[in-house]
Structure formats: structure tokens, C-alpha cells
Amino acid sequence: MIFWAFEDPFMLDFNVHVTSNFDYVFTNDPSCVDSYQVEAHYLPLGASQSIHFRDIKNTEDLDYDIFFAGTMWPNRVPVLRRLLIAFPEARFKLICPGNDYLPPLPRDLVERIIPRPVSIESFIDFANASQVTLTMFRNYASHGDVGQATAPGPRLYELALAGTAQVVELPSEMDEKYLKELNGISVARNTEEVIESIARILSEKGLRKQLAIDTQKAALSEHLYENRLQKMADITQANFSKKQKQDIMPIRPDRQGKLRVLFVTHSTVHEHVWGGIEVYQQILSTTLVKDVEFFYWLRRRGACYLTDANGKEIERFDMPDVGWLDSMNDAGEETAFSSVINQYGFDVVHIQHLGHHTLSLPIIAKACGVGVIFSFHDFLAVCSHYNLLNFEQRYCEIDKKNIGACDICLKTSEKLEFGVQQTRRAFVAKIMKYVDICLYGTEHSYELARKIYPSLNNKKNYVLGIPSPDTTIPLKQKKYEPLNGRKLRVATVGNFIRSKGADAILSIVQAANPDLYEFHIFGYMQPDYENVLKEIKKENSYSSRSLWPW
Structure with a gap:
């Protein structure tokens, strides 16, 4: 059995505890390899072409200048505040959810952010619609003493496929070599370098698009999940090839009993x-x-x-x-x-x-x-x-x-x-x-x-429409015949409620000449319509059964 950890080093103690019966462990953080009791290897997560790939847009088709999405760990707050000051005219898209254990955000950020998470598809779409996407890694220990990872998580590779220029703030515990594996990534070691990198991409014509192209090519070449599984297979000799349908179920079994x-x-x-x-x-x-x-x-x-x-x-x-x-x-x-x-x-x-x-x-x-x-x-x-x-x-x-x-x-x-x-x-x-x-x-x-x-x-x-129930009553097509002075009888079938057009029907009933039309309502009626219909009955001398014989 193979275990692939994706929350190391933050969940290391738990992962070590539950993997003693596995044959191999692959961890997303290289500093954790020696902690496992079984054979372990560093293997980062990656990107999926079917989920994360987007065509790179022309600059005039973009909706935002600067995009960031992530939980508001304390190390991220001052960086974003500095960006709002440094780029007052920029079009920001900030997706910044918090949690019950984090301090409240300052007002200048609260006014500019969307405070809830978005789906991974929306995350990629926002990045694709932005000139620059900022990546900042977590520096916060929710439990224990470990607050930083020593290698990038999957968002780095997912954004590489998204068709955006990516600026990455390098944490103190992370080796820059992992970021340099993706051509086109702009690495910044502090907030000042983050600002400088973003300013350069926003101001130099054609730079954003070239960086996005370079990063996307690198991700497609070496950082897809297909690449990760191949490395895993090389180490473990596991067979991840897709089985053919006939290999899975060569003969359809006879059904025993009802579906x-x-x-x-x-x-x-x-x-x-x-x-x-x-x-x-x-x-x-x-x-x-x-x-x-x-x-x-x-x-x-x-x-x-x-x-x-x-x-x-x-x-x-x-x-x-x-x-x-x-x-x-x-x-x-x-x-x-x-x-x-x-x-x-x-x-x-x-x-x-x-x-x-x-x-x-x-x-x-x-x-x-x-x-x-x-x-x-x-x-x-x-x-x-x-x-x-x-x-x-x-x-x-x-x-x-x-x-x-x-x-x-x-x-x-x-x-x-x-x-x-x-x-x-x-x-x-x-x-x-x-x-x-x-x-x-x-x-x-x-x-x-x-x-x-x-x-x-x-x-x-x-x-398909909705099937009609079986009935013993023969259904015969009604022949057209002149009314010859009798009223036209109109049946309204179904619940008489607002969401199913009750107001429209009510206006027709009110406008109709009572000497020419007779209405029947078959179905449940919202209570607030009862008094209105009683008034109509009173004014037009309808019998109760002719108006709503439910």
C-alpha cells in the first residue's frame, strides 16, 4: 500500500502514526522524509491539465491586475496592506477567508476582500483573468511548533497552468530551488521585492504573457499528476495503467432479484x-x-x-x-x-x-x-x-x-x-x-x-416529461362544440401558489367577465389567497365549488 501525504509538516505526527502498515510513504515536504517508520520519499503534489489549464488571455481581455486567494494567516496581512498602498489604481481580486482561531482583519482589508473560500475552478478562473497572481505560503502553527513548510504546495503548480504571471514570496524555511523548477516564476524574498516584481510585470509590455507561457510550458512538461504517478511507479513498481473495460467485467453477471x-x-x-x-x-x-x-x-x-x-x-x-x-x-x-x-x-x-x-x-x-x-x-x-x-x-x-x-x-x-x-x-x-x-x-x-x-x-x-397515472376511466377526445350561450369553463390544475403563477391566474380571474367564464381551481391553495378569492366569489356570485373545488 502507498500513502501520499499532502499536509506535512503540519500533520506529521498524525501521518506517522497511521502509516506504519503501509509499504511506501510519499510526503509533500522533504523535511519529513526521515520521520516515517517505513520507506519514504519526497514527492510534491502537482497540477491537472483537465482541471487547471486555461488559455492565456490577451492583456486587454483581463479583468484584474492583482489576484490573491488564501486563508489570512498573520504573515499575509501586512503584505496585502502594503500592496493596497503601493498600487492604489490597481484592480484587486482578494479571496481571503479566515477562521475562528485567527485575529480579525484590519478595516482597510475587510473593505476589499471576499471573506469566504471559492471552488478550485473559480480560483483558477480568477487567476486566468488577472495580470499577476501572488503566492504566499503559510507561516502559522495551528498546533505544535511547526509553522512553515519547506517545499511548495499544489497551488504553485495549479497556478502555473492557469495562464497567469506568478509572483511568489519565498519563506525563510524553503529552498529556492523548488520554485526555480518552474520557469517564469518571479521569486521575491521580502515585501519590497514583491512590490518590485509586480510593478515590473504590470509596466513592461509583453512580460506578463511571456512569463505565463514559460511557466505553463514547465508545468505541462514536468509537474502534472501524470509525472508524479510515473515517479511513484518507478520507485514502487506499482502498475497505475488504466484497465480496459473487458478486464474489469468480462461477463455481465445475472441479476438475482429486483433492481x-x-x-x-x-x-x-x-x-x-x-x-x-x-x-x-x-x-x-x-x-x-x-x-x-x-x-x-x-x-x-x-x-x-x-x-x-x-x-x-x-x-x-x-x-x-x-x-x-x-x-x-x-x-x-x-x-x-x-x-x-x-x-x-x-x-x-x-x-x-x-x-x-x-x-x-x-x-x-x-x-x-x-x-x-x-x-x-x-x-x-x-x-x-x-x-x-x-x-x-x-x-x-x-x-x-x-x-x-x-x-x-x-x-x-x-x-x-x-x-x-x-x-x-x-x-x-x-x-x-x-x-x-x-x-x-x-x-x-x-x-x-x-x-x-x-x-x-x-x-x-x-x-421525457412526466408520465400520467394509470386510470380505469376511458379517455376520449372532446369534440369542439359552440358554447351556445353557456359559460366557458376553465380549469387550473396544480397547487395555487405564488411560485406557480397564482398571481397571473388571479389577475385573469379578476378581469374575466363572470357572465362568460367559470373558473375551477384544483390543488392546494396558499392561505393568503383565500380571502382574495372569497371577495371575487362575493362580487361575481360564484359558488364555492365552481371557484376552488379541491
């Missing part, structure tokens, strides 16, 4: 309030009952539940609710979810709706080795406003607007910080990589989803 499918959903017909998705799930579970065994994964009322198709509780895992939307990861639910997948031998996880759940469940399902289906019943994957209503409760036309408009909407409606939409979409894009099949109710849903997440073009996509 087991786990629905991840926000509600079922056994809950008190439900609508279209719940009926759809019920149709599937009853129609395919001969061949498929269905189960439900729910999160409500302070617990996660595994139930059978009849709503009978099989397992219960008590844990705090995470709210209706946008918990990207939650260790409690992820652990319980993986446990039931493995314990009950599910073959397929069908994500019906992630409301109330953590968004990471598709990743967990795929890690458990099952097939993953994702249904786009609404637009939760596109925006936390899953009905695409903006702060004015109108359709936001998300397909025609850039992500900045989304930030303004979320800031106005929910007081969320700018950048949350990009962070969320980057995470959902990662989720979609682990989905095998995507189902859509309409062509519009499919087109919108793949516009925002282009990777869906490589998936199996099906526009």
Missing part, C-alpha cells in the same frame, strides 16, 4: 403537503413494482429517513436540519447516506429533488459505486431560487443575463455576498460530473441546464 432504486427526494405522497414530484414518484414505484424495488431517502424534522415505497420507516438518523436550500456538504448526512447505500445494496440512486438535503449526495452515491440519475424537476440545480423568480417575484430571464445580475438579485433579496452564485454553480458543475443520466420534463429545462453547465452535453440526456 433496487433509492429515490432522494424532499417529499412523498405520505407527507402532508405534496405536489407533482410526489405523484410522479408514486407512479414510478407502482408501475415498475414487478421489476424494481423502490426506497426513499428523506430529510425532515431533525433526522434523515430511509423508507420503503409505502412510507414505512426502515432507518432513522437523527441530525440537525440544514434548511431547504444550499447546504453544499454535510458530514452527518453524507455518512448516513453512504451507509444505507452499502448496507442495503442499492443499484441506482435517483436524485428527484435535493431540497432539505446537502447538495453533495450525487458525489457520495457515485463514490459508493452505484448508478446516478438526476431529474431536473425544477431549476434548483441552476439557482437557489429554484422557481427563477427574482427579488420582484418575476421571472428573472436567467438565460439572458450574466452571473453578475444573479449576484445583484441574491444580494437584494437575501442579503448574500457577491460571488455566491459563481461558487454555487462551480460546486453544482462538479456534482454533474458524477451523474450518469439526466432527465428533463421539457426541452426548455434541458436547453437552460446545458447552457449553464456545458459538461451536460457529454451526459446521457432525455426529455
Whole structure:
């Protein structure tokens, strides 16, 4: 077995303790090699061409001058403050999260930073859109006495592929030779040299692009994960070659028993309030009952539940609710979810709706080795406003607007910080990589989803609509006949709520001539509409059943 440490020297004691049964250890810090009890070698992390590579942009196409992202360890604070003074006209992009153990930041920094982390994809995109990216290494001991690494971490190599000019502040404990392995890196030994290097790149025409080209070539040549695995294989004689499909499963085994499918959903017909998705799930579970065994994964009322198709509780895992939307990861639910997948031998996880759940469940399902289906019943994957209503409760036309408009909407409606939409979409894009099949109710849903997440073009996509339940009542096409003086009867089917167009329907009902039209509303009605509809009934002499016979 091989162990590759990536948090040395900060986690050295723990790593040494847990690696005694391994055959080989590879550590990201050369000073830690002699500490291990088994054969150990220095091997830094690297970069991935598929994740980190970006084409180098022309200067006029860049959005920022200076970019930095990283936890605000105390050694980084004075450097950034000096840069703000040294380059008052520069366009900064500063992603600077903190934690509970660090001192508060000074006001001049707080006003200029985004105080939360971003996805690795966004991190690379910001670097690619910047003239200069600053790299500063950690100098802080969260526990023990070690506060500095003696070799660079993976961000150095990831940024080398990003298509940016990189200025690196050299820590006192690090040998410069590790940085010099990447041509084009500008090494600075103190804050003054950091300022000088940045100023030179910003002022000398063509220098930024040449440095970015040189660094990118060096990373592509020697610092990809393919290079790291090759070195690991040379030392250990391990075989990392990809197996062919026929070598993995030459013969498909005969299935014993029914296919087991786990629905991840926000509600079922056994809950008190439900609508279209719940009926759809019920149709599937009853129609395919001969061949498929269905189960439900729910999160409500302070617990996660595994139930059978009849709503009978099989397992219960008590844990705090995470709210209706946008918990990207939650260790409690992820652990319980993986446990039931493995314990009950599910073959397929069908994500019906992630409301109330953590968004990471598709990743967990795929890690458990099952097939993953994702249904786009609404637009939760596109925006936390899953009905695409903006702060004015109108359709936001998300397909025609850039992500900045989304930030303004979320800031106005929910007081969320700018950048949350990009962070969320980057995470959902990662989720979609682990989905095998995507189902859509309409062509519009499919087109919108793949516009925002282009990777869906490589998936199996099906526009199927929602099936109708079996019925013993014969369906006959109604012939057109003149009204001959009787009222035109209009049926509104579905929950009568704001997010499903209740206001638009209400305006039509109010404007319609009561001598010519008769309206029927079939579905749950929000309480705040009841008084309004009672007034309409009173004014237009409707009977209660003709107005809303639910």
C-alpha cells in the first residue's frame, strides 16, 4: 500500500502514526522524509491539465491586475496592506477567508476582500483573468511548533497552468530551488521585492504573457499528476495503467432479484403537503413494482429517513436540519447516506429533488459505486431560487443575463455576498460530473441546464416529461362544440401558489367577465389567497365549488 501525504509538516505526527502498515510513504515536504517508520520519499503534489489549464488571455481581455486567494494567516496581512498602498489604481481580486482561531482583519482589508473560500475552478478562473497572481505560503502553527513548510504546495503548480504571471514570496524555511523548477516564476524574498516584481510585470509590455507561457510550458512538461504517478511507479513498481473495460467485467453477471432504486427526494405522497414530484414518484414505484424495488431517502424534522415505497420507516438518523436550500456538504448526512447505500445494496440512486438535503449526495452515491440519475424537476440545480423568480417575484430571464445580475438579485433579496452564485454553480458543475443520466420534463429545462453547465452535453440526456397515472376511466377526445350561450369553463390544475403563477391566474380571474367564464381551481391553495378569492366569489356570485373545488 502507498500513502501520499499532502499536509506535512503540519500533520506529521498524525501521518506517522497511521502509516506504519503501509509499504511506501510519499510526503509533500522533504523535511519529513526521515520521520516515517517505513520507506519514504519526497514527492510534491502537482497540477491537472483537465482541471487547471486555461488559455492565456490577451492583456486587454483581463479583468484584474492583482489576484490573491488564501486563508489570512498573520504573515499575509501586512503584505496585502502594503500592496493596497503601493498600487492604489490597481484592480484587486482578494479571496481571503479566515477562521475562528485567527485575529480579525484590519478595516482597510475587510473593505476589499471576499471573506469566504471559492471552488478550485473559480480560483483558477480568477487567476486566468488577472495580470499577476501572488503566492504566499503559510507561516502559522495551528498546533505544535511547526509553522512553515519547506517545499511548495499544489497551488504553485495549479497556478502555473492557469495562464497567469506568478509572483511568489519565498519563506525563510524553503529552498529556492523548488520554485526555480518552474520557469517564469518571479521569486521575491521580502515585501519590497514583491512590490518590485509586480510593478515590473504590470509596466513592461509583453512580460506578463511571456512569463505565463514559460511557466505553463514547465508545468505541462514536468509537474502534472501524470509525472508524479510515473515517479511513484518507478520507485514502487506499482502498475497505475488504466484497465480496459473487458478486464474489469468480462461477463455481465445475472441479476438475482429486483433492481433496487433509492429515490432522494424532499417529499412523498405520505407527507402532508405534496405536489407533482410526489405523484410522479408514486407512479414510478407502482408501475415498475414487478421489476424494481423502490426506497426513499428523506430529510425532515431533525433526522434523515430511509423508507420503503409505502412510507414505512426502515432507518432513522437523527441530525440537525440544514434548511431547504444550499447546504453544499454535510458530514452527518453524507455518512448516513453512504451507509444505507452499502448496507442495503442499492443499484441506482435517483436524485428527484435535493431540497432539505446537502447538495453533495450525487458525489457520495457515485463514490459508493452505484448508478446516478438526476431529474431536473425544477431549476434548483441552476439557482437557489429554484422557481427563477427574482427579488420582484418575476421571472428573472436567467438565460439572458450574466452571473453578475444573479449576484445583484441574491444580494437584494437575501442579503448574500457577491460571488455566491459563481461558487454555487462551480460546486453544482462538479456534482454533474458524477451523474450518469439526466432527465428533463421539457426541452426548455434541458436547453437552460446545458447552457449553464456545458459538461451536460457529454451526459446521457432525455426529455421525457412526466408520465400520467394509470386510470380505469376511458379517455376520449372532446369534440369542439359552440358554447351556445353557456359559460366557458376553465380549469387550473396544480397547487395555487405564488411560485406557480397564482398571481397571473388571479389577475385573469379578476378581469374575466363572470357572465362568460367559470373558473375551477384544483390543488392546494396558499392561505393568503383565500380571502382574495372569497371577495371575487362575493362580487361575481360564484359558488364555492365552481371557484376552488379541491
